Amino acid sequence: MSKVGKKYQDAAKLIEDKLYDAPEAVELVKKTATAKFDETVEASVHLGVDPKYADQQVRGALVLPHGTGKTKKVLVFAKGDKVNEAEAAGADFVGSDELVTKIQGGWCDFDVTVATPDMMGVVGRLGKILGPRGLMPNPKLGTVTMDLTKAINEIKAGKIEYRTDKAGNIHVPIGKASFDSAKLLENLQILIDTLLKVRPAAAKGQYMKSVTISATMGPGIHINPLIKISKAE
Numbered sequence: 709m710s711k712v713g714k715k716y717q718d719a720a721k722l723i724e725d726k727l728y729d730a731p732e733a734v735e736l737v738k739k740t741a742t743a744k745f746d747e748t749v750e751a752s753v754h755l756g757v758d759p760k761y762a763d764q765q766v767r768g769a770l771v772l773p774h775g776t777g778k779t780k781k782v783l784v785f786a787k788g789d790k791v792n793e794a795e796a797a798g799a800d801f802v803g804s805d806e807l808v809t810k811i812q813g814g815w816c817d818f819d820v821t822v823a824t825p826d827m828m829g830v831v832g833r834l835g836k837i838l839g840p841r842g843l844m845p846n847p848k849l850g851t852v853t854m855d856l857t858k859a860i861n862e863i864k865a866g867k868i869e870y871r872t873d874k875a876g877n878i879h880v881p882i883g884k885a886s887f888d889s890a891k892l893l894e895n896l897q898i899l900i901d902t903l904l905k906v907r908p909a910a911a912k913g914q915y916m917k918s919v920t921i922s923a924t925m926g927p928g929i930h931i932n933p934l935i936k937i938s939k940a941e
Contacts, residue, residue, distance in 0.1 A: 715742045720927045727932040730896060733921055734889045740926035741885030746777070747924040749892060751882045751899055753933075754918040756911055759872045763910040766878065767871035769849045770902045774891040775866030777884030780819035782863050783807065785827040785845070790856060794822075797860040808833055816841065822851045822859050842869070870903075876917075878903070885923050896921070 722739055741747040757764040783801040784794040794802045801807065801818060804827065811834055821838060823831050823845040831838070831845060838844045845851040849869055853859050870878045882895040900919070907915050916933040 716925065716927065718742075723927055723929055727930050730893060730931050731889065733929045733931045734892045734896070736929050737892075737921050737923055737926065738885055738889065740929070741923035743923075743925045745924075747885040747926070748777070748881045749883050749885055749887070749921060749923055751878075751880055751896060752918075752920045752922070752928070753878045753899070753903060753916065755872060755876045755878065755903070756913050756915050756917050757872060757876045757908060759874060759876055761910065764908045765872055766903065766906055766908065767848070767869075768902070768906055769851075769867055769869045770898060771862050772866040772868060772882065772895040772898060774883060774887065774895050776868060776881045777887065778881070780863055781817065782860055783818040783821050784856060784860070785821070785823035785831050786856065787824075787827065790824050790854075794856045794860065797857040798864055799856070799860050804830055811837055816843070818843075820851065820863050821845050822853070822856060822863070824854055824856065825852055828852060870899075882921070 720740075722736060728736065737749055741749070755766060757766060759765050781800040782798070784799040785804060785807065786794050786802055787804055791802050799822070808830060816837075821831070821843045825847075828845070835844065847853070850859055850862070850867075868880050870880050872878055880899060882899060883892045887895075900916070903916070919931040919933045920928040921931065922928045
């Protein structure tokens with residue numbers, strides 16, 4: 709087992725073994741972010757679902773009102789007038805077959821892939837490369853669309869994707885440690901509200917089992933999942 713650093717140990721001393729209300733947890737997570745870089749604040753939510761059943765998988769996308777603090781590089785597969793639309797909306801890379809060749813050659817310097825429906829035949833050739841990386845465009849996530857302007861704007865504004873892993877956990881960024889507490893709280897609120905709205909009908913018992921937030925290099929802070937997150941004053 710690797711040795712835990714002194715900064716981590718000092719940060720861990722600030723955290724009690726209890727469930728915190730969200731505003732207090734957000735204040736704490738900012739205090740535990742002591743690295744020399746602006747740490748990402750991540751939320752981990754354990755849901756009472758069994759993802760091995762298709763009707764209990766939780767997956768989707770949402771736009772965080774205050775973004776994640778990171779601007780994502782967007783690659784768009786398009787042709788004709790849609791190329792100009794994508795470029796005008798701020799896409800970082802736009803093209804067709806030439807992008808397929810580049811990606812097949814090992815290039816993957818982008819965070820999100822968007823495609824118009826008529827380009828999915830071209831994109832399909834990249835399934836084995838993009839699929840395992842979570843980069844395949846998906847209509848359910850709004851990344852297969854004719855409205856490229858809306859899709860690109862939302863991604864640039866802070867759209868994130870979420871999905872349960874094999875254990876029923878969801879891990880997503882909700883901002884940076886440099887964000888003020890009110891912004892982190894609001895982003896967290898939108899995440900929790902969204903997950904509650906998409907609760908699968910087949911999920912039985914307690915749905916939201918645990919909510920934890922942590923900075924990149926910091927310890928986890930447990931939030932009471934049964935209490936409505938209150939807005940910061």
